[in-house]
Amino acid sequence: PGYSLENNLKLFVSLIHSAKKSVIITNPYLVPEESLLGAIISVAQRGVKVSILNSEAMDQWMVGHAQRSYYDQLLKTGVTISLYEKPELVHSKYMVVDDEVAIVGSSNMDIRSFELNHECISIFYSPSIARILSKQHASDLTKSKKINPAQWAKRGLKSDLLDAIARLT
Numbered sequence: 001p002g003y004s005l006e007n008n009l010k011l012f013v014s015l016i017h018s019a020k021k022s023v024i025i026t027n028p029y030l031v032p033e034e035s036l037l038g039a040i041i042s043v044a045q046r047g048v049k050v051s052i053l054n055s056e057a058m059d060q061w062m063v064g065h066a067q068r069s070y071y072d073q074l075l076k077t078g079v080t081i082s083l084y085e086k087p088e089l090v091h092s093k094y095m096v097v098d099d100e101v102a103i104v105g106s107s108n109m110d111i112r113s114f115e116l117n118h119e120c121i122s123i124f125y126s127p128s129i130a131r132i133l134s135k136q137h138a139s140d141l142t143k144s145k146k147i148n149p150a151q152w153a154k155r156g157l158k159s160d161l162l163d164a165i166a167r168l169t
């Protein structure tokens with residue numbers, strides 16, 4: 001919040017747009033604002049493999065439902081979304097682009113983290129660090145459930161309504 005330019009958000013968006021092969025996102029709270037959502041959708045539509053890992057468990061009900069309101073849109077563009085199985089909560093916060101660049105830090109991928117919280121991130125232009133985090137993501141995926149887009153679309157009105165209200169709030 002000491003910087004009015006939303007530096008973390010701009011860094012995330014820029015790196016995602018630069019992806020040529022893959023984007024890996026592990027983050028407990030992914031409630032993307034417009035530019036971040038657009039970047040993820042854009043790279044997925046041009047064939048970049050995007051893998052997102054969130055938690056099945058929700059320690060913050062409102063945020064959990066808000067992030068789920070974006071899943072249908074992301075799934076339709078080919079993004080892979082997996083939920084780390086209950087009761088554990090994945091609380092890692094990192095992103096890897098093309099197994100070359102990694103971001104690790106305290107920032108969630110939501111407006112609160114970008115505009116209000118004092119978040120700190122480190123960026124590593126290091127294939128070796130990027131590979132370590134990619135392997136961790138792959139390991140965490142073995143303890144996760146991959147969302148099936150067809151099943152997700154059939155969740156029902158109650159789930160859709162809760163998610164939509166949380167997103168608006």
